[in-house]
């Protein structure tokens with residue numbers, strides 16, 4: 361790549377030197393990341409390291425203390441609430457907290473963004489709802505209530521709702537958490553299909569290395585608010601750092617093991 365190309369704006373989403381603290385807790389420390397169009401990037405990291413906080417900056421749910429956030433070359437961190445509503449139409453999110461509305465049936469849940477953000481007729485909405493439910497492999501369940509669905513089905517309905525406005529980006533926050541390996545794999549396949557067949561850019565936060573290995577074009581490891589590894593799966597797997605290797609192999613670190621050992625020693629010592 362020549363110098364001129366490397367200076368051109370790239371990426372659908374960009375974080376430039378983003379820092380975020382809550383009181384004395386420094387969660388993101390000068391994080392810079394670019395997310396390329398049409399790619400699936402997986403963000404890994406221990407609990408509490410700022411992965412969800414990072415996702416929330418992309419949709420303007422949080423604003424950085426320092427740094428800049430861009431979506432499609434538009435500066436998100438300075439947008440008014442009305443501008444944020446506009447930008448969020450292009451971003452689907454499958455957040456853990458983004459559960460379905462229990463009082464609405466599946467069809468109403470999936471149609472909700474269409475009612476809020478479009479002027480489609482009821483017939484047009486019905487057609488689109490049918491289409492996206494088919495895409496997630498759950499046709500003809502519009503009349504069911506969320507309580508009648510399994511955990512995996514609920515996630516797929518939430519995904520149908522996330523794609524109903526035809527977004528260019530989907531943010532997934534731990535999409536396979538709480539699902540058995542087979543149901544997790546259905547979600548993995550859906551993420552891949554949405555990416556490959558519709559060209560949707562995906563950013564996925566997960567603890568699930570099996571899922572990460574299957575879906576990722578690129579893996580980013582966030583640790584203590586900083587990026588410690590960023591590369592394609594092969595680079596990530598061959599990375600020499602202990603921290604990265606522990607993630608790859610799903611191993612606890614020495615500090616955790618020592619703390620567990622000390623805890624058991626105390627139990628053993630009690631009469």
Ligand SMILES: Nc1ncnc2c1ncn2[C@@H]1O[C@H](COP(=O)(O)OP(=O)(O)OP(=O)(O)O)[C@@H](O)[C@H]1O
Pocket residue numbers: 382385387405406407408409410411412413414
């Ligand atoms: N709105 C907030 N106010 C205060 N503290 C917050 C807020 N949001 C997040 N935090 C804190 O920031 C830290 C990072 O949170 P975050 O949810 O991003 O972690 P995470 O890496 O996604 O963890 P996990 O993998 O467990 O979901 C945590 O210590 C959390 O308590």
